[in-house]
Amino acid sequence: MFNIRTMNKIAAVGLERLPAGDYAVGDDVANEDAILVRSAKLHDYDFPKSLWAIARAGAGVNNIPVDKCSEAGIVVFNTPGANANAVKELVMCGMFLASRDVIGGAAWVREQAQTPGVDVAAAVEKGKSAFVGPEVYRKTLGVVGLGAIGALVANIGLSLGMDVYGYDPYLSVDAALRLDRHIKVVKELDTLFANADYITLHLPYMEATKHTVNAAAIAKMKDGVRVINMARGGLVNNADMIEALNSGKVARYVTDFPDNEITLVPGVVATPHLGASTPESEDNCAVMAANELKDFLENGNIKNSVNFPNVIMERSGVQRLCVIHRNVPAVLANITTQLSEDGVNVENMTNKSKGEYAYTMVDTGSAVDETVIEDIRKVPGIIRMRVI
Numbered sequence: 001m002f003n004i005r006t007m008n009k010i011a012a013v014g015l016e017r018l019p020a021g022d023y024a025v026g027d028d029v030a031n032e033d034a035i036l037v038r039s040a041k042l043h044d045y046d047f048p049k050s051l052w053a054i055a056r057a058g059a060g061v062n063n064i065p066v067d068k069c070s071e072a073g074i075v076v077f078n079t080p081g082a083n084a085n086a087v088k089e090l091v092m093c094g095m096f097l098a099s100r101d102v103i104g105g106a107a108w109v110r111e112q113a114q115t116p117g118v119d120v121a122a123a124v125e126k127g128k129s130a131f132v133g134p135e136v137y138r139k140t141l142g143v144v145g146l147g148a149i150g151a152l153v154a155n156i157g158l159s160l161g162m163d164v165y166g167y168d169p170y171l172s173v174d175a176a177l178r179l180d181r182h183i184k185v186v187k188e189l190d191t192l193f194a195n196a197d198y199i200t201l202h203l204p205y206m207e208a209t210k211h212t213v214n215a216a217a218i219a220k221m222k223d224g225v226r227v228i229n230m231a232r233g234g235l236v237n238n239a240d241m242i243e244a245l246n247s248g249k250v251a252r253y254v255t256d257f258p259d260n261e262i263t264l265v266p267g268v269v270a271t272p273h274l275g276a277s278t279p280e281s282e283d284n285c286a287v288m289a290a291n292e293l294k295d296f297l298e299n300g301n302i303k304n305s306v307n308f309p310n311v312i313m314e315r316s317g318v319q320r321l322c323v324i325h326r327n328v329p330a331v332l333a334n335i336t337t338q339l340s341e342d343g344v345n346v347e348n349m350t351n352k353s354k355g356e357y358a359y360t361m362v363d364t365g366s367a368v369d370e371t372v373i374e375d376i377r378k379v380p381g382i383i384r385m386r387v388i
Contacts, residue, residue, distance in 0.1 A: 002297050003050070005032035007040035010057060011279075014286025017294060034293045038285075039063060047072065052386070053296050055289035058083065058276060060232065061306050062205060070307045070357055073324040073384030075296060077304050079288040081148035086281035088152040090274055091200055091230050094254040095136060097269050098198065098226035105131035137161040142196030144189065144212065145231070146171055150202035151178040158182055165192045193220040198228065205232035215240040224251040230275045233257030300361050300388055308359050309352035317347035317363035320388040321373075325360065326381040327353040332360060334379040339364065342372045357383075 004018060004025040014036075018025050025036075034053040035042070041063045042054070054064055055077040069076050097103060108131070112123045141157040143150045146168035157164040158180050166185045168175070179185070186192055189212075193199070199221070203209045213227060214237040227250055229236055236253075238261045244250040245267040255262065258270035276285065288304070295301045300322035301312045308324065325331045332351055339346060345365035352359060368387065377385050 002034065003029045003032045004034050004036055004293065005029040006036045007042070008036075008038035008057075010036050010038070010289075011282045011286035013283045014057070014288075014290040017287060017290035033297060036286075036289055036293065037063070047074065053077065053293055055079075055293045057282070057285035057289040060205065062232075066307050071383070075302060075305050075324075076307050077289065077292040077296075077302075078306055079285045079292075080304060082284040082288045083276035083278075083281040084148040084152055086278040087149045087230055087275040088156065089278075090256070090271070091149075091153050091228055092156060094228040094230060094256075094269070094271070095141075095198055095200070095226070098228060098252040098254045099136055100133040101131040103269060136198065139163070139197040140165065140195050142192040142199040143167070143183075143202060144192065144199065145202030146175050146179065146185070147202060148175075149231075150200075151175055153200055153202065154183050155180050162198075165195055167192045189217075190220050193217060194222070196225065197222060198226045200228040201231045201235050203231055203235055205234050210234050211237040211240075213237065213241065215243070218244045218249060221249070223249060226250070226252045226254075228254045230254075230256045233259065238262045298388070300386075302359060305354075307354070308357055309354035311350055311352045311359045311361060313348060313350045313361050313363070315363065317365050318367055319364045321360075321362040321364065321368065321376070322386050322388060323360040323362070323376070323382060324384045325358050325379075326383065327356055327358040328381045331358070331379060331381045335360065335362065335376055338372055338376050338379070339368065342369060344368055344372070 002023050004023055006025060006027050015025055031048055031050045033050055036055050036057065038057045043065045051074055053075045054069065056064060057079055059078055059080050061076060061078055064076055066076050108127065109124060112118045112120050138161055140163045143154045143164065143166045146154060146166045154164050154166050164183045166183050167189050203212060212235045218240060233255065241250065241253055242265050245253060245265055252267050252269065254269040256271050256273050256275050262268055263270045292304055299315060300320055302308055303310050303312060323335065336346060346362055347365045348363040350361050373387060
């Protein structure tokens with residue numbers, strides 16, 4: 001029986017992947033083997049020694065102390081791509097709102113209707129010119145970040161008749177294959193800035209991407225550029241954006257991350273973090289997160305971890321040793337030496353690394369004596385180990 005603690009409301013379709021006969025699931029579960037979380041902040045949470053994994057039903061993991069988890073041998077999963085369509089649709093909405101002052105116009109119409117004696121139909125015909133905005137057709141869209149969401153946005157930009165530039169210094173082969181061949185993938189972000197009428201951000205938030213859009217970047221953009229940020233608030237320097245809006249350099253800034261500094265600035269369209277707020281997205285994220293935990297707890301497989309490598313191996317043999325260790329020499333040799341000295345045959349083995357950390361799975365042809373397991377745990381560089 002595995003104990004799974006839910007730190008937020010998780011869609012039922014995801015929890016159904018964890019059958020009651022094998023899993024105890026709930027927000028009051030103690031001594032948890034794993035945590036399912038959405039937005040709850042875990043930086044001050046006292047992780048029990050039983051905890052092996054945390055699955056975030058979403059892409060960002062800013063609410064999870066990833067470094068602390070790595071040192072404790074806790075695998076952190078996220079769900080990349082599960083909410084991609086939902087965010088893509090909101091980006092398209094944001095791009096249209098950046099062009100046409102629909103929100104301002106709708107608010108103005110309501111004001112007219114609430115003013116005694118006003119003929120709304122007549123007022124609309126006289127006042128509509130205040131809300132004119134350009135079409136996106138034949139304009140240039142710049143997509144910064146070409147992952148699961150960015151690729152969808154870039155492709156749909158083409159279908160809207162736009163010229164599309166894309167930038168991603170870490171573009172993977174899989175991501176590249178998702179892109180339409182007509183997208184201009186550039187090697188320099190400045191090239192995208194200089195050409196785009198609309199710029200949409202699809203980057204993870206980290207020290208290297210903090211304030212990607214700042215005064216220096218904005219200076220390289222077209223006059224009257226429109227910026228859409230449905231990724232993370234910290235990707236944009238608020239003070240620099242406010243100055244650019246006030247000067248007219250930026251015509252509109254659409255953000256899904258409002259705060260007290262930016263929300264009421266003229267030219268800002270702020271939405272309440274709606275990117276993944278669709279029932280379909282919540283279901284997709286919950287199902288992916290639950291499947292990741294299930295496969296890891298039952299089989300030791302890791303897929304979509306942010307702190308450890310993806311390692312997947314078909315089951316064989318009698319037992320499986322799952323070893324989380326530092327990416328240093330001699331760990332594998334010491335593991336196999338201990339097993340060989342005990343006369344245990346290795347049926348299958350796989351090992352991968354990610355930065356400072358590595359993960360090894362070993363399928364053995366016979367049961368491993370507990371004393372040997374303890375000897376393996378003492379091997380220098382091993383952080384944590386379990387037997388399935």
